[in-house]
Amino acid sequence: MTRRQPPEGADPAAAPPSGASGEPTGEPTVGDGAIRGTSDGDGPIGRHLGHARRHRGLKITALVMTTLIVAAVAFVGVQVLRLQSNVVTLPLNLAEGQESALPVDSSTDPLQILILGSDTRTGNSGEFFGDESDSSGEGNSDVMMLLTLSADRENVTVVSFPRDLLVPLPACMNPDTGQPSEAQELGQLNAALNEGGPGCTVAAINNLTGLSVDHFMMAGFNAVSELSSAVGGVEVCVQEPVDDEFSGLRLPAGTSEVEGDQALAFLRTRHSFGDGGDIGRIAAQQSFMASLARKVRAEGTLTNLPKLYSIAEVVTRNLTVDEGLSQPAEILKIADRLKDVDLGNMAFVTVPVQPWDQDPNRLVIDEAAAAPLFDALREDRGLTEESAAPSAPASTPAPSEAPATPEAPAFDPASVPLLVVNATTDAGRAAEVQRLVLEAGYTQAVTFESAPAATTLVVYGPGYDGAAEDVATRFGVAAANIIADPGLVGVQLQVGADLATGSAVVVPPLGNELDGQTADQVTCQASSGL
Known part of the structure; x- marks a missing residue:
């Protein structure tokens, strides 16, 4: 087909091509500048219209993104302030003549955090464990655990201290009264909290272990109840049914999920497990903590910001901490350190103790057995490392070897x-x-x-x-x-x-054959028979 050419000397743009009726056909031609502009982007009209629309779209997009970013930053800021406003702080170390720990980087340095559970009824309804008149002030320490995190992010050790343990207590300045307490050659460790707050317990642990504890966290009754509910319950195991009138703990034999008041009762009962004393209760606490670690790890809580925030809110709402740990960012740094630690490298142990020769109902440190544990903590070694345990005598079979064949059973x-x-x-x-x-x-x-x-x-x-x-x-x-x-x-x-x-x-391996477990072990509590 031959394209029709305009008359010689005519302006190609003067008269658009027409059909039989003289109306424009709409068919593009080489000389149609307007159409050329919209089709290939060279025409002045098409170019300006296209860019105007694009610029307007970019401006709207930028405005929307800026608004979203500002809103997100504002939201995060408000939430962080909200978390921070939840936290109550007290001095880290109140011992006379004892220096506080040097500042540490919560992301990279070896870290020790003393975790305390107070038995005070203040702030609790009292319906479950009695009324507020049962204790006053800070109360005594119902739970004392020293959490240590290694600098290489590979090991976590939690050392439990019995509440009946007698240790040297330093003189501490009471932050409420301004009066110093008297130093004691041997005093009950859990009473240090009432003498001078958590800073006095920190000082006592420093003296006992040779460490310089970096932080403390003190939780009230509500912390366990709310935290266990926030994670959807924690699985525990008992060998026989439990019906404890003192704590209110009621569980069938086997595994159960506990939360709220039942989780708190599981951690506080002194009559249901082991010998009916504090050692059996500590074993139950360690089992609970190990189970909590497994659940949090399995559900990816430490990498799920909404879940982590909800837990952080529960924790901060129920915590008293030292000034250095009062920033929510510090708690998040600690969570980041915990998220990749192998469960087999999380050790829960009880400090080695023995009955006091003057009162078998009180305990003192077994210094020979405790020395390797304290050495490992000071040297930033994990307890599951083979080097932490002394070499076994040649006559002792390794744990992986089969135990001796039992005698012929009395049954078929x-x-x-x-x-x-x-x-x-x-x-x-x-x-x-x-x-x-x-x-x-x-x-x-x-x-x-x-x-x-x-x-x-x-x-x-x-x-x-x-x-x-x-x-x-x-x-x-x-x-x-x-x-x-x-x-x-x-x-x-x-x-x-x-x-x-x-x-x-x-x-x-757990160091010098320490009593305890790792977080990947599932344990069932034996009944005390009381």
């Missing part, structure tokens, strides 16, 4: 229904353990695949306690992990990650 293993539950990530592990129990005479042993679990448990029904003890002995399962279940017939052996290889549970 062939009569025991035994379920081998594989809770490891090795699909063939159940068959390996089944072979071991078949060789021991448990001819009814069958296998079952389950979700992975950290700890090996032996669960037994009525009449099978002897078989449970025999199975536990064969595989090196601790007594705390032998659990009675009245609804079970026979015995169940849950093979956890600590029995993933070999024929005996591998016990993580």
Whole structure:
């Protein structure tokens, strides 16, 4: 088709091409400048219109983004101020003649934080544990734990101190009265809080350990109740049903989730576990803390800012801290350090103690056993490191070796229904353990695949306690992990990650054979029988 050319000398733009009626056809031509401008961007009209629209759009977008950023910054600022306004502060160290810790970088330095739980009723309704007249002032320390975080971000150690522990107490200036307390050669550690606030307890711990504690956190009754509810409950395990009239703790045998008042009762009961004293209660507290760590890690709480903020709000609303820890940013730095620590490197231990020779109801430090623990803390070593434990004598089998074969049982293993539950990530592990129990005479042993679990448990029904003890002995399962279940017939052996290889549970080293556990271990509390 031949394109029609305009007459010679005519202005190409003077008369647009027309159809038969003389109206514009709308068909673009090479000489149609307006159309050319809108089609290829060279025409003056099209260029200016396009850029005007684009500039207006960019301005609107920039305005919207700026508004959002300003709003977000303002929101964060308001929330941080709100968190900070929740916090109550007290001096870090109130001992006469004892210097406070030097400033530390919460992100990179070794860090020690003394965690205290006060038994005062102030600020609590009193309906659960009595009225406010039961204690006054700061009260005594109901919980005393020293949290240490290693500089390399690989180890966390939590050392529990019994409330009945007698230690040297320094003279402390009481911040409320302005009067100094008298130094004591031996005084009850939990009473230091009432003498001079948390700063006096910090001073006593410094004297005892040779450390210079960097911070403290003191929580009231409501902290545990609200925190346990904020995370949706914490799983605990008891070997027998618990109905404690003193604390109000009521639990069935086995595992349960506790929150609110029941979580607080689990942590405070002195009558339900172990020997009915403070050591059994500390073991329950350590188990609770380990379970809380596992839940927080599994749900990604420490990397989820909305969840982390809600927990930070609960914590700050119920905390008294030293000035250095009063900034919410410092608490978030600590959370950042905790988020990547392997659960197997989080150790919960009790400071080694022994009965006081003048009163068996009071405890004193077992100095020989405690020295390696305090050395490790001062040297910034984790307790799960192999180097922290002394070398075992040549005659002592390593933990990974099979324990000695138990004596012939007083029952017939062939009569025991035994379920081998594989809770490891090795699909063939159940068959390996089944072979071991078949060789021991448990001819009814069958296998079952389950979700992975950290700890090996032996669960037994009525009449099978002897078989449970025999199975536990064969595989090196601790007594705390032998659990009675009245609804079970026979015995169940849950093979956890600590029995993933070999024929005996591998016990993580805890320094000088310290009493405690790591965060990846699931433990069940034994009844005190009281």
